[in-house]
Amino acid sequence: MSIALWVIATLLVLGGFLYYRSSLLVTSLGIVGMFAIGSWFDIVGPVLWILLALVLVPLNLTPFRRGVLSKGILNAYRKVMPEISETEKDAIDAGTTWWEGELFRGAPTWKNLHSIQKAELTAEEQAFLDGPCEEICKMMNDWEATHELADMPEHVWQYLKDHKFFAMIIKKEYGGLEFSAYAQSRVLQKLAGVSTILASTVGVPNSLGPGELLQHYGTKEQKDYYLPRLANGQEIPCFALTSPEAGSDAGSIPDTGVICKGEWEGKEIVGIRLNFNKRYITLAPVATVLGLAFKLSDPDKLLGDKEELGITAALIPHDTKGVETGRRHFPLNVPFQNGPVRGKDVFVPLDYIIGGPEMAGKGWRMLVECLSVGRAITLPSNSAGGVKSIALATGAYSYIRRQFRLPVGKMEGVQEALARIGGNAYLMDAVTSFSTKGIDLGEKPSVISAIAKYHMTEKLRACMDDAMDIHGGKGICLGPNNYLGRGYQGVPVAITVEGANILTRNLMIYGQGAIRCHPYVLEEMLASAETNAEGLKRFDKAIWGHIGFGMSNFVRSLVLGLGFWRFTSAPFSDSTAKYYKQMNRFSANLALLSDVAMGVLGGSLKRKQRISARLGDMLSYLFIASATLKRFEDEGRQKDDLPLVHWALQDTLYKLQESQLALLDNFGAVGKTMKAIMYPFGRIAKRPSDKLDSKVAKILLVPNASRERLGQGQFLAPEGQFGYLEQTLRDIIAAEPLFDRVRKAADDRRMPFMFLDKVAEKGKELGVLSDEEVDLLRRAEQGRLRVINVDDFAHEDLIAGKHAREVALASVKKQDNAA
Numbered sequence: 001m002s003i004a005l006w007v008i009a010t011l012l013v014l015g016g017f018l019y020y021r022s023s024l025l026v027t028s029l030g031i032v033g034m035f036a037i038g039s040w041f042d043i044v045g046p047v048l049w050i051l052l053a054l055v056l057v058p059l060n061l062t063p064f065r066r067g068v069l070s071k072g073i074l075n076a077y078r079k080v081m082p083e084i085s086e087t088e089k090d091a092i093d094a095g096t097t098w099w100e101g102e103l104f105r106g107a108p109t110w111k112n113l114h115s116i117q118k119a120e121l122t123a124e125e126q127a128f129l130d131g132p133c134e135e136i137c138k139m140m141n142d143w144e145a146t147h148e149l150a151d152m153p154e155h156v157w158q159y160l161k162d163h164k165f166f167a168m169i170i171k172k173e174y175g176g177l178e179f180s181a182y183a184q185s186r187v188l189q190k191l192a193g194v195s196t197i198l199a200s201t202v203g204v205p206n207s208l209g210p211g212e213l214l215q216h217y218g219t220k221e222q223k224d225y226y227l228p229r230l231a232n233g234q235e236i237p238c239f240a241l242t243s244p245e246a247g248s249d250a251g252s253i254p255d256t257g258v259i260c261k262g263e264w265e266g267k268e269i270v271g272i273r274l275n276f277n278k279r280y281i282t283l284a285p286v287a288t289v290l291g292l293a294f295k296l297s298d299p300d301k302l303l304g305d306k307e308e309l310g311i312t313a314a315l316i317p318h319d320t321k322g323v324e325t326g327r328r329h330f331p332l333n334v335p336f337q338n339g340p341v342r343g344k345d346v347f348v349p350l351d352y353i354i355g356g357p358e359m360a361g362k363g364w365r366m367l368v369e370c371l372s373v374g375r376a377i378t379l380p381s382n383s384a385g386g387v388k389s390i391a392l393a394t395g396a397y398s399y400i401r402r403q404f405r406l407p408v409g410k411m412e413g414v415q416e417a418l419a420r421i422g423g424n425a426y427l428m429d430a431v432t433s434f435s436t437k438g439i440d441l442g443e444k445p446s447v448i449s450a451i452a453k454y455h456m457t458e459k460l461r462a463c464m465d466d467a468m469d470i471h472g473g474k475g476i477c478l479g480p481n482n483y484l485g486r487g488y489q490g491v492p493v494a495i496t497v498e499g500a501n502i503l504t505r506n507l508m509i510y511g512q513g514a515i516r517c518h519p520y521v522l523e524e525m526l527a528s529a530e531t532n533a534e535g536l537k538r539f540d541k542a543i544w545g546h547i548g549f550g551m552s553n554f555v556r557s558l559v560l561g562l563g564f565w566r567f568t569s570a571p572f573s574d575s576t577a578k579y580y581k582q583m584n585r586f587s588a589n590l591a592l593l594s595d596v597a598m599g600v601l602g603g604s605l606k607r608k609q610r611i612s613a614r615l616g617d618m619l620s621y622l623f624i625a626s627a628t629l630k631r632f633e634d635e636g637r638q639k640d641d642l643p644l645v646h647w648a649l650q651d652t653l654y655k656l657q658e659s660q661l662a663l664l665d666n667f668g669a670v671g672k673t674m675k676a677i678m679y680p681f682g683r684i685a686k687r688p689s690d691k692l693d694s695k696v697a698k699i700l701l702v703p704n705a706s707r708e709r710l711g712q713g714q715f716l717a718p719e720g721q722f723g724y725l726e727q728t729l730r731d732i733i734a735a736e737p738l739f740d741r742v743r744k745a746a747d748d749r750r751m752p753f754m755f756l757d758k759v760a761e762k763g764k765e766l767g768v769l770s771d772e773e774v775d776l777l778r779r780a781e782q783g784r785l786r787v788i789n790v791d792d793f794a795h796e797d798l799i800a801g802k803h804a805r806e807v808a809l810a811s812v813k814k815q816d817n818a819a
Contacts, residue, residue: 001041010034018555021107024548028056059544070540077543078528080602095372095446097516098438103583103622104517106553106591110571110580113626118634119437125183129713132163133190137715142195143480150335152197161233166205169212174227176211181439184377185432186713189385193714193722196490199382200336204282205230207374208367208498210237210291210315210354217355217366226289226315239291240278240341241367255294257312259302259360262347270302272314272353274322274346280497285328285339290316292343293367296360309361314352322346334490369444375498376435376449383460383494384428385714386487391425392711393483393722394418394467395700396729397474400787402753407701408470412690415697417466419688422696423647424459425710430631430648431456431624447513451620454504457494464488479791483721506609510616514594514605517619520546521598546595553592554677560585561678575642576629579649582685583622586656589678590618593663600670614663621656625649640706643695650688657685702733728783735780738773742766756781 013034017027035052038044058064099116102108121129136159145152160166168184170176179187184206192199205211211230214223229235246253255276262271276294284290296312298304318325323346328339350357354366398409398418408414435452438445468475468488478485495501499508515522520542527538560568570580594615597605605612628648632641661679664671688696699706703726717723735756742763743751751759760777763769769777 001037001043003043006034006038006041006043010038015555015559018548018552019559021548021552024544025060028060031056062540065544066536066540070543071536073543074528074536074539077524077539081525081528095369095449095512095516096444098441098443098445098448099434099626100445100447100451100513100619100623101517101519103587103619103626104513104591104594105519106549106556106588108583108587108626110569113630114571114633116434116437116441116630119182119433119440121183121186122180125179125186128177128179128183129186129190132159132165133187134715134717136160136163136165136198137190137194138717138719140195140198141480142197142486143482145195145197146333146335146486147478150330151337152201156198160202164231164233165202166233166236167211167231168202169206169215170227170231171215174223175231176227181373181377181436182433185381185384185436188378188381189388189429189432190713190715192382192385193389194720196334196382196386196487196493197336199385200282200334200493203378203382204239205237207378208241208371209239210289212370212374213239213291213313213354213366214315216370217359217362219351219356221351222315222354222356230289235288236283236286237289237291238281238283238287238341239293240276240281240284241293242280243276243278253293253295253311255292257294257296257314259296259298259309259350260300261302264347264349269349271347271349272296274314274316274343274348276343276346277340278342279340280329280338281341282336282338282497284325284341285337287325288318290318290323290325290341291354292316293363296363303357303360306361311364311367312360313354313363313366314348315354316343316346316348316352320346320348331493332489334486334493368446371498372444372446372449373439374449375453376439376445379494379498380428380432380435380452380456383456384425384432386460387421387425387428387463388711389714389722390463390467390484390487391421391700392707392714392716393725394421394470395697395707396725397787398470398697399701399729400725400732400784401474405752409697409701412694414470415694416690417470418697418700419647419693420466420651421463422700422710423644423651423688424463426631426641426644427624427628427648427652428456428459429710429712430627433634434627434630447509447516447619448623450499450504450508450512451623453498454501454509455620455624457491458501460494461491464491474788474790477790479793481721481786481789481791483725505616506613507606508616509620510612511606513616513619514598518594520549550592550595553588553595556588557585557592558677560588561680563681565684572637574637576632576645576649579625579629579653582653583625585684586618586653586660587622589660590615590622592678593618593660593674596670596674597667611663611667614659617659618656618663621652621659625652625656628652635709638706638709640704641709643692643699644706644710647688647692647696650686650692653685654687657683703730724783725787728780728787731776731780731783735777738763738769738777741768754784756784 010031013030014027017030031052035044035049058069099113102112136156139156139159140152164177167176168179168187170178172178188199188203191202210226214226226235230237241253243253243255255278257272257274259270260273261268262273264271274292274294276292292314293311296309298307298309301307316323322343324342325339328337331338353359395409395418398414399407401408409418431452435445435448438448464484464487467484471484475482475484475488515525523542524539524546527535527542529535530538565581565585568581568584570577597611597615601608601611628645632645635641664675664678667674699710715722716726718727739753739756739759742759743749745766745768746762756777760769760774763777764774
């Protein structure tokens with residue numbers, strides 16, 4: 001054996017052990033074996049054996065490795081480790097790691113993904129969707145609420161209270177519905193397709209709010225009093241967190257509570273004197289009980305030795321002396337109840353703290369734990385529901401609306417936009433189903449919730465833009481027949497709340513994900529904080545595991561980058577197999593780049609927000625693609641849905657690839673080196689083709705099984721805006737052969753597809769249509785005109801507020817004078 005051949009063989013053996021993540025001992029024995037073979041062929045002499053021993057013996061001799069090598073690394077680690085604030089620590093500790101952790105490890109086990117139980121509704125939950133949820137959708141008139149009342153009508157409010165829409169999250173023992181997170185998501189999707197006001201109003205009490213906090217942390221007395229009243233609608237809750245000076249940085253809220261003595265119901269007690277100024281609080285103007293977050297201090301040490309206790313959460317009745325509520329914000333013509341709340345020298349008992357005095361100062365941990373759940377439900381579900389309804393409506397409109405003698409949906413430019421809407425509708429429903437299933441399995445997925453909130457609201461924004469482009473004038477003229485306008489106006493609200501999207505992408509997703517999902521970083525941080533022998537033992541195990549993990553991901557990225565990703569495992573051998581294999585490669589790249597970024601930048605990675613954001617994009621897109629593949633499997637691998645699946649995955653993995661390349665192109669010499677390793681032959685993922693766009697668009701244009709699955713669960717009753725669109729679509733399709741028959745009988749090839757009522761009369765006159773067919777053409781024309789026409793108004797009907805009343809009174813007076 002030649003020296004070159006032995007060296008190559010040894011490197012391949014070492015690479016194989018690293019690729020498959022063998023233990024240190026097994027890898028060491030493998031190298032020793034190769035050296036033994038080298039000795040047999042007189043290639044390896046004593047000097048090389050000595051050098052090998054100097055490397056392997058210290059590493060495998062645990063007392064030496066731990067007492068010398070690991071201890072030295074630990075001392076250096078403590079000097080460079082970035083300081084973590086208490087709020088950051090609480091945020092990290094609050095969440096749990098689920099499938100996203102598997103993706104971060106560089107070698108996903110796809111069997112684990114598909115072994116997760118499919119999200120399903122119970123019979124009770126399905127009955128609620130088919131009953132009360134369907135009924136409230138019929139009752140809700142979004143134009144009346146947004147333009148005429150600036151609120152939902154009283155009978156809608158009452159129906160929501162009577163049927164416990166605000167109590168989906170409350171346990172049955174307190175009179176609530178105790179629905180799963182998945183069921184809550186399905187309800188919100190259906191409501192969002194009808195009205196943003198309706199979905200927001202129902203979503204907030206079932207997300208971060210008093211009900212959720214009480215069930216997890218409240219005292220028995222608090223639970224027994226408030227939860228039944230919240231369940232039956234006797235109390236309307238809100239939660240006041242955001243202040244003018246502290247929006248996304250909720251940990252810096254300036255609102256204060258001071259423990260002191262004061263008078264309460266004629267007696268002197270130890271309580272809390274509150275001063276607060278909150279804004280953007282949904283349901284505040286109508287709330288009867290206010291959840292409040294504030295910084296609590298105890299300057300006189302009435303509770304203990306600590307003066308600054310930290311963020312605390314309390315429940316305050318709205319009629320408490322000094323509390324000011326009732327005014328409203330006006331969020332972009334989508335006037336759900338939202339407004340400021342203020343309090344000046346508000347004195348309350350200590351038992352108003354959620355969980356009682358022993359929970360003083362523990363409010364931030366409470367909030368981030370609950371928000372990690374709620375953020376994954378409300379806004380992602382509202383966004384997914386909105387896009388599902390938009391997909392059906394825009395597809396129907398694109399077939400009904402004709403230009404140049406053909407449906408606009410058959411034009412390639414329109415099909416490009418339709419494909420984005422359809423593909424994203426499929427993907428978004430997949431993400432909400434998968435993430436809420438995680439919650440139902442007991443997870444508190446802080447990273448997944450940030451992914452879902454950011455990407456679903458951004459996709460809502462993009463799809464709404466596409467829908468508006470296709471609808472043109474129909475979309476921009478507000479009125480009762482406009483089913484896009486208010487939703488379009490309200491999109492920035494979803495982008496802004498529960499953590500602004502810029503913050504979520506640049507700081508939250510990867511900021512938490514790098515620590516929570518990495519298999520070793522959190523353990524290293526925790527171990528380094530311990531100063532005893534056990535801490536060194538833990539650190540030794542974590543740091544050498546981390547080093548081996550990094551080396552493995554380097555080898556995996558190098559091997560897979562050379563094209564061997566095509567030979568990696570996939571759970572299926574059909575046309576989806578390539579996506580699993582590409583994700584194997586991208587997962588290894590993410591794991592390697594994370595270690596490189598943390599190693600090169602250290603604590604400054606927190607400040608390199610664009611690098612952090614792109615790493616977060618990679619993790620996000622891997623999760624989104626996983627959810628899409630999971631949906632396809634859960635629904636029985638429906639062949640007709642493959643265009644939707646291919647579009648969603650190709651778009652997602654292409655964006656992942658571009659985020660990765662953008663990171664590498666902006667990471668200096670390190671980025672260039674990593675790019676050579678990861679992309680020696682250039683890009684591997686392609687964006688969806690024009691042909692695929694056309695296939696997705698065609699699914700949206702006409703009724704079919706895939707289209708039904710895409711819009712599953714949305715409100716499509718004839719009473720609703722989308723119900724008449726669906727009926728008109730079916731009528732227009734049925735009318736086309738009748739139109740062709742009349743045109744042929746009349747020998748008029750230039751007859752336009754319009755004035756179908758006149759076409760019906762012509763067909764009756766020529767004797768080529770039955771009475772039923774004449775009625776069908778007339779009904780199709782009525783529906784067609786309703787779909788393409790827009791509303792118009794008298795001038796005075798568009799004047800709002802005080803001036804509108806003055807104009808109306810002047811008009812009445814003028815009429816009286818004329819009489």
